[in-house]
Amino acid sequence: xxxxxxxxxxxxxxxxxxxxxxxxxxxxxxxxxxxxxxxxxxxxxxxxxxxxxxxxxxxxxxxxxxxxxxxxxxxxxxxxxxxxxxxxxxxxxxxxxxxxxxxxxxxxxxxxxxxxxxxxxxxxxxxxxxxxxxxxxxxxxxxxxxxxxxxxxxxxxxxxxxxxxxxxxxxxxxxxxxxxxxxxxxxxxxxxxxxxxxxxxxxxxxxxxxxxxxxxxxxxxxxxxxxxxxxxxxxxxxxxxxxxxxxxxxxxxxxxxxxxxxxxxxxxxxxxxxxxxxxxxxxxxxxxxxxxxxxxxxxxxxxxxxxxxxxxxxxxxxxxxxxxxxxxxxxxxxxxxxxxxxxxxxxxxxxxxxxxxxxxxxxxxxxxxxxxxxxxxxxxxxxxxxxxxxxxxxxxxxxxxxxxxxxxxxxxxxxxxxxxxxxxxxxxxxxxxx
Amino acid sequence: xxxxxxxxxxxxxxxxxxxxxxxxxxxxxxxxxxxxxxxxxxxxxxxxxxxxxxxxxxxxxxxxxxxxxxxxxxxxxxxxxxxxxxxxxxxxxxxxxxxxxxxxxxxxxxxxxxxxxxxxxxxxxxxxxxxxxxxxxxxxxxxxxxxxxxxxxxxxxxxxxxxxxxxxxxxxxxxxxxxxxxxxxxxxxxxxxxxxxxxxxxxxxxxxxxxxxxxxxxxxxxxxxxxxxxxxxxxxxxxxxxxxxxxxxxxxxxxxxxxxxxxxxxxxxxxxxxxxxxxxxxxxxxxxxxxxxxxxxxxxxxxxxxxxxxxxxxxxxxxxxxxxxxxxxxxxxxxxxxxxxxxxxxxxxxxxxxxxxxxxxxxxxxxxxxxxxxxxxxxxxxxxxxxxxxxxxxxxxxxxxxxxxxxxxxxxxxxxxxxxxxxxxxxxxxxxxxxxxxxxxxxxxxxxxxxxx
Numbered sequence: 001x002x003x004x005x006x007x008x009x010x011x012x013x014x015x016x017x018x019x020x021x022x023x024x025x026x027x028x029x030x031x032x033x034x035x036x037x038x039x040x041x042x043x044x045x046x047x048x049x050x051x052x053x054x055x056x057x058x059x060x061x062x063x064x065x066x067x068x069x070x071x072x073x074x075x076x077x078x079x080x081x082x083x084x085x086x087x088x089x090x091x092x093x094x095x096x097x098x099x100x101x102x103x104x105x106x107x108x109x110x111x112x113x114x115x116x117x118x119x120x121x122x123x124x125x126x127x128x129x130x131x132x133x134x135x136x137x138x139x140x141x142x143x144x145x146x147x148x149x150x151x152x153x154x155x156x157x158x159x160x161x162x163x164x165x166x167x168x169x170x171x172x173x174x175x176x177x178x179x180x181x182x183x184x185x186x187x188x189x190x191x192x193x194x195x196x197x198x199x200x201x202x203x204x205x206x207x208x209x210x211x212x213x214x215x216x217x218x219x220x221x222x223x224x225x226x227x228x229x230x231x232x233x234x235x236x237x238x239x240x241x242x243x244x245x246x247x248x249x250x251x252x253x254x255x256x257x258x259x260x261x262x263x264x265x266x267x268x269x270x271x272x273x274x275x276x277x278x279x280x281x282x283x284x285x286x287x288x289x290x291x292x293x294x295x296x297x298x299x300x301x302x303x304x305x306x307x308x309x310x311x312x313x314x315x316x317x318x319x320x321x322x323x324x325x326x327x328x329x330x331x332x333x334x335x336x337x338x339x340x341x342x343x344x345x346x347x348x349x350x351x352x353x354x355x356x357x358x359x360x361x362x363x364x365x366x367x368x369x370x371x372x373x374x375x376x377x378x379x380x381x382x383x384x385x386x387x388x389x390x391x392x393x394x395x396x397x398x399x400x401x402x403x404x405x406x407x408x409x410x411x412x413x414x415x416x417x418x419x420x421x422x423x424x425x426x427x428x429x430x431x432x433x434x
Numbered sequence: 435x436x437x438x439x440x441x442x443x444x445x446x447x448x449x450x451x452x453x454x455x456x457x458x459x460x461x462x463x464x465x466x467x468x469x470x471x472x473x474x475x476x477x478x479x480x481x482x483x484x485x486x487x488x489x490x491x492x493x494x495x496x497x498x499x500x501x502x503x504x505x506x507x508x509x510x511x512x513x514x515x516x517x518x519x520x521x522x523x524x525x526x527x528x529x530x531x532x533x534x535x536x537x538x539x540x541x542x543x544x545x546x547x548x549x550x551x552x553x554x555x556x557x558x559x560x561x562x563x564x565x566x567x568x569x570x571x572x573x574x575x576x577x578x579x580x581x582x583x584x585x586x587x588x589x590x591x592x593x594x595x596x597x598x599x600x601x602x603x604x605x606x607x608x609x610x611x612x613x614x615x616x617x618x619x620x621x622x623x624x625x626x627x628x629x630x631x632x633x634x635x636x637x638x639x640x641x642x643x644x645x646x647x648x649x650x651x652x653x654x655x656x657x658x659x660x661x662x663x664x665x666x667x668x669x670x671x672x673x674x675x676x677x678x679x680x681x682x683x684x685x686x687x688x689x690x691x692x693x694x695x696x697x698x699x700x701x702x703x704x705x706x707x708x709x710x711x712x713x714x715x716x717x718x719x720x721x722x723x724x725x726x727x728x729x730x731x732x733x734x735x736x737x738x739x740x741x742x743x744x745x746x747x748x749x750x751x752x753x754x755x756x757x758x759x760x761x762x763x764x765x766x767x768x769x770x771x772x773x774x775x776x777x778x779x780x781x782x783x784x785x786x787x788x789x790x791x792x793x794x795x796x797x798x799x800x801x802x803x804x805x806x807x808x809x810x811x812x813x814x815x816x817x818x819x820x821x822x823x824x825x826x827x828x829x830x831x832x833x834x835x836x837x838x839x840x841x842x843x844x845x846x847x848x849x850x851x852x853x854x855x856x857x858x859x860x861x862x863x864x865x866x867x868x869x870x871x872x873x874x875x876x877x878x879x880x881x882x883x884x885x886x887x
Contacts, residue, residue, distance in 0.1 A: 100732035101606075130731060183861040190860070248861040273863055296864035297762050301549045302847040305556040305765070308864065327866070330731035337769065340824035349825075389824045391772040411730075414710070415742035415778070419749060424714040 026406035028161060032056045033404065034069040038078035038383065043085055043357050044372040053083065055379040058402030063373055078383055081396060084353070085372050086140025086380035087388070088157075088360035089335045090290040091270060091325025094131060094142045095124030095158065095168075109148040114207055116175045116231040118153030120146045124165045130330045132409035135160040137333035138382035138395045141170055141360075141370060143290075143325070145243070150203050151177050154231060155243060157364050159380065161400040172364040174241030174268070175231060179255045180204065183248040183299065208262060212236050238265045241365060243290075245270045248299070249277035256285045268363055270325070273299050276311045279318035288321035288363045291355075293328065294338040306345055312355060313346025323360035324352070340389035349389065378402070456582055456590050458486025459812065459835030462497050466506030466816065471513055471783060471791050472805040481511065483812040486834035491808055504830070510820050512786060513805050514560025514813030514831065515767050518677075518724040518793035519704050519757035521565060521871040522550035522764060523581075523591065528567035529574050530876040533608065533619070534632050536600060536665035538574035540564045544588035547851040550761040551583045555839040557765035558815030558828040561593060563757075563797055565704070566601040568679035569876030571608045571619065571628045573601035575665065576677065578797050580813070580833050586850065597798035600669065601704075602629075602678035604685040606735050607873060626688050633696045636666035675700040675798055677724070679872065681735040683711035690719045702796040704757070707739040713750035722753040722796045727770035728777070732870075744788060745778020755793035760869035772822040785822055 033055040040048040040063065052067040053060060062068075069075060098105040107123035124144060134142070140160055146153030155176050162168035180200035184193045211232035217223050218233055234240035246255045246269055259267050269275075270290045275282055282289065291312045298307040316322045324342060326335045335356055343352035361371025369378050379402040386393040398405040461483045468476040468491065480495040481488060497503050521527055525545040529535040544564065554562065560581055566574035578596035585591060604625050612620040619625045642657040668674045676693075680686050680703045693701055702722035703709055707730060709716060709723040716723060725747070730739035740746075747754040756771050758764035771789045774780040780788075794804025803813050812835035819826045831839040 098731070099734055099737055102734060129737075181863070183863045247863045271863070274861065293864070293866075295762065295766065297550075297553065297765075299861045299863060301849050301852075301860070304844065304846050305553045305848070331728055334728070337824060341766070341769075344825040344827055387824075391769070391822065391824060392775045394776070410738075411740040411742065411777075414738070414740040415746065418710045418713065418740075419742070419746050421711075421714060425718050 026408055028400075028403040028405050030058065030403045032070060032073040033399070033402075034073040034075045035083060035383070036069060036075060036077055037080065039080060039082045040373055041082060041084045041353070042373040043354060044374060050080075053373065053381070055399060055402050058379055060373060060375055060377050060379050060381075063375060076383075076397070078396075082384050082386060082388075083373065083381055084138070084384065084388055085357045085370070086382055086398070086400065087138050087335055087356045088141040088143075088323070088364075088371065089134075089139050089326050089332045089356070090143045090323040090360045090363070091292060091327050092142045092144055092332045093147070093329040094134060094144050094160070094332055095126070095128050095165075096120060096144055096146070097329045098125065098128055098130070108146050108152075110146070110153060113149040113203060114151045114228055115149065115153055116151040117227040118146055119156070120144050120153055121156035121158070121165045121169060121173070124156070124158060124168060126163050126165065126168055129410050130332070131160050132406075133330065133411050134332045135398055135400065135405055136395060136407050136409050136412070137336070138384065138388055138398060139332055139335050140380040140382065140398065140400045142332060143172075143360075143364065145176055147176070147178075149178070150200055151175065151207065151228075151232075154240075157366065159378075159400050161403055161405055170364075170366060171369060172241070172366045174243045174266075174364070175235050176243045176245065177204070179244050179246035179251055179258075181246075181248060182251050208232065208236075212262075235264060235266070241266045241268060243268050243270050247271045247273040249274040252278050253281060256281060256287065259287065260285070266365070272315070273308065273311065275320070276307065276314035279315045279320060282315060283319035288323070288359075289315060290323045290325050290360075290363065291315065292325040292338055294324060294342045295334070309341045309345035312342040312352070313348070316347055316351050316355070321359055321363065322347075322351075322355050323363050324355045336388045337391070343389065349387075352389070456585065456834065457836050459832065459837070460484050460498075460501045461812070461832070461835055461837075462495060462501050462503045463506050463511055463814065463816070464495075464497075464503055466509050466511040467820075468806055469510060469512040469782075469786055469821070470806040471786050472807060474783070481806065481812075481814070483814075483832075483835035486812055486836070488806060488808050488810050488812050491806065504816075506816060509829065510817045510826070511806070512558070512815050512817065512821055513790040514803065514815050514833065515558045515789045516755075516793040516797070516799075516804060517554070517559055517562045517758050517764050517767060517789075518702070518755045518796050519565055519759045520554075520562035520764060521567075521759065521874075522554060522562065522761045523548045523579060524564050524871075527871050527874040528569045528876040530567075530569040530611065533570045533612070533617070533628055534572040534662060535566075535570055535574050536572050536669075537661035538566070540566055540574060540577040541592075544577060544579065544591055546583075546586050546588050546591055547849075549849055550764070551581050552839070552848045553761070554764045555581050555583055555831045556828060556841070556844070558768060558817065558821065558831055559764055560813035560815070560831060560833045561797075561799070561803060562764070563599065563677070563793070565677065567874060567876060568601065568603035568607045568872040569611050571603060571625055572632055572666070573603055575600045575674070578799065581838065582833055582836075583838050583848075584850065593799060595799075595802070597675055598668070598673065599675040599677050599797065600665065602676055602689070604678060604680045604689060605682060606733055607679065607876075611876065622685055622688070625685070626692060629689070629692050630695075632666060633670065633692075636663050636670060639663040640667045640670070669698060670696060672698070672700060675702065675796075677702045677704050677796070679704045680709075681705055681707045683708040687712050687715060690715060690721060694719070700798075705736075705759070707736045707743060709752070710740060710743045710746040713747050713752055716747070717751040722755070722792070723747050724755040724757045724793065724796055726759070727756050727773040741773065741777040744774045745780055748774075748780060748784055748788075749778070753792050753795050754788060755796055756788040757793070759872065762864070762866075762869050768817075768821040768826065768828075769824065772824070775822065782820075782822060
């Protein structure tokens with residue numbers, strides 16, 4: 001099936017690209033495309049049973065049941081297949097982490113405890129092998145996060161196609177903060193955890209006090225330039241998102257209080273493993289959350305075995321705006337399955353789909369550009385043989401920023417090479433004797 | 435005095451026998467869609483379980499007196515899932531004091547209190563292969579368990595009659611240990627040398643004992659006894675199944691050549707991310723592969739992986755299973771198996787076999803479990819929809835016909851033991867890293883520091 005599909009794609013590309021000879025590579029290409037005869041899940045405006053999407057100049061120019069196909073558009077007749085907005089993974093280290101155990105292949109952590117000015121976008125490697133692996137599964141956009149310390153840096157939202165970080169940048173950044181955790185990290189005693197929490201809280205409060213002061217004086221001619229403070233002042237001034245990683249129930253409550261005390265506007269909670277315990281309070285605070293991974297174990301031995309599966313649904317039903325993340329890098333492609341489990345354990349399919357499309361886009365402040373199939377939005381979408389949460393579904397085509405993405409990755413190429421390996425057990429069997 | 439001793443021995447053995455009496459259930463699972471794995475899908479079919487065994491499979495079976503009936507109308511019934519690579523229910527993982535530790539066994543560190551057992555049951559898992567870690571070239575012996583959660587005697591969780599297995603490890607993990615300690619192996623060459631040396635040593639050991647046994651003289655002196663060597667001899671004699679941690683194609687190929695030279699046949703490669711590259715060789719050897727659905731890139735030796743591994747292996751005729759190696763993944767192995775339909779279009783039966791019949795074969799227990807057949811153990815999982823469907827929810831799990839998980843009556847706190855010294859609310863945030871227990875405890879003894887301080 002996969003073979004057939006990639007063959008089909010190669011076949012259709014040959015006359016168009018005119019260069020698909022041995023040794024050549026498939027390239028992405030832009031253009032004016034008409035995607036027709038498809039079931040379109042717009043996410044924000046219901047489902048169009050049999051509709052057409054016109055893509056031009058990287059954006060969605062038209063969408064609907066009765067759309068005129070321009071004569072100069074290249075037509076894709078999808079024959080009843082389903083089109084969805086590109087999935088958004090609201091928490092990964094895509095581009096920043098190539099090989100887990102090798103320090104030299106990791107760029108998500110900088111020296112120091114307070115380094116909010118460190119830019120994840122700078123270190124995004126557009127040629128990471130994990131990027132094509134991810135996007136052929138329909139994940140077109142990812143929030144890529146620095147980590148470690150109290151304020152590890154500034155995260156960036158990227159589209160998973162482009163040859164420079166700027167070509168990939170999807171228009172949203174945010175300072176990341178690890179809220180002091182009362183939870184136990186591995187190989188840590190309760191007492192060590194408590195001490196670490198206190199120290200971190202002191203650091204955070206001192207740092208933000210200074211940032212608030214800095215925000216007041218930064219424009220005066222005598223002000224010295226502090227890169228850390230410069231980054232934090234943007235949050236203080238309400239110009240920049242603040243992503244707060246917080247998990248344990250009592251820490252979530254403390255974080256709500258902290259945010260309200262400080263009066264910061266653009267705040268998002270991430271992780272929120274125990275959000276279900278304080279869902280009402282979260283809803284009341286109005287702070288949106290990025291939850292996940294859904295496929296994780298309960299935080300306490302006494303919890304129901306399915307607490308983590310059910311967490312997003314509980315929060316969503318309480319009125320919290322929920323996006324989901326895989327919290328993975330090389331397997332960000334499992335985002336739709338995280339959503340599938342959230343759907344099965346209480347969230348429902350429609351809300352789970354929103355959690356990895358429009359909610360994610362709105363939470364990151366790019367809801368006017370991404371997250372749904374609407375006129376004027378970026379043409380980030382994918383075509384599937386069915387429900388993308390199902391493992392039996394194949395992703396047929398992916399468009400990112402209006403580019404038709406080659407449906408290949410190193411993992412697919414290895415499949416093609418090794419499914420029927422040549423030679424098999426014997427090399428030159430006919431020329432050697434026994 | 436002697437009589438008294440004998441009495442104690444008898445009493446002790448009676449106690450042991452009592453403890454070994456784990457319950458066997460009787461139940462009639464009525465009118466379900468039965469995914470037999472070996473005999474296709476049977477619609478509207480009943481399964482009668484008597485004394486822990488599948489007694490009959492058929493339509494409209496009569497419910498014997500006193501046998502509980504479960505209405506499975508609209509539900510899906512499959513063989514209990516088997517995880518061929520697990521470290522849950524283990525209170526220790528690595529004996530890292532030597533590169534060869536075939537004398538130790540996971541049998542001695544089974545932890546029946548681990549809450550992960552219940553969570554695995556809630557994912558339809560009935561058996562696990564509790565494995566030693568991968569810090570050393572020849573690790574410890576593993577233990578095959580049935581997830582009889584609630585029994586506190588570790589012996590009650592043993593899969594009685596399962597063959598002995600042992601863990602080997604190639605590649606980065608043992609060479610990392612070698613480099614850190616300044617000993618062999620520090621390369622894949624050293625790993626091979628260590629394997630060959632060990633088996634040659636075992637052959638000599640075997641020869642000495644054979645000579646001793648054949649010697650009729652009265653003054654013969656027994657050679658030194660070594661449990662380490664005894665185990666290696668048992669491997670050479672085919673009594674112990676080898677499960678080898680491995681990733682790269684070259685090291686997989688190397689071990690097959692070593693085993694060929696020593697006449698060892700029973701071999702399953704664990705993880706084996708690059709097994710797809712030597713699938714024809716694996717098939718020719720008759721070796722199995724127990725792989726992840728999609729894990730890769732967490733170290734150099736898994737950088738050139740493909741999620742199509744299981745499909746390539748299956749299509750090349752290699753007995754393949756999908757395992758968890760994780761207390762998280764083990765809870766949704768049915769979903770991990772389902773990914774082979776995305777990555778390689780395996781059929782439903784092929785996908786289900788990856789987590790039932792095939793791991794059973796690799797553990798040498800396929801005569802007992804791994805499919806729904808008359809005469810096999812009643813290790814069964816019931817789902818609300820097809821287990822390969824993303825929205826499927828496991829509802830009940832039976833081991834030996836006894837129900838150990840039932841979603842309808844699931845209560846919140848399923849712990850068997852609460853540490854009196856721990857605080858009431860220990861919160862542990864999920865961290866994918868902690869799922870990798872293969873190297874846990876391996877760094878406790880650092881030879882370099884030991885000899886240089």
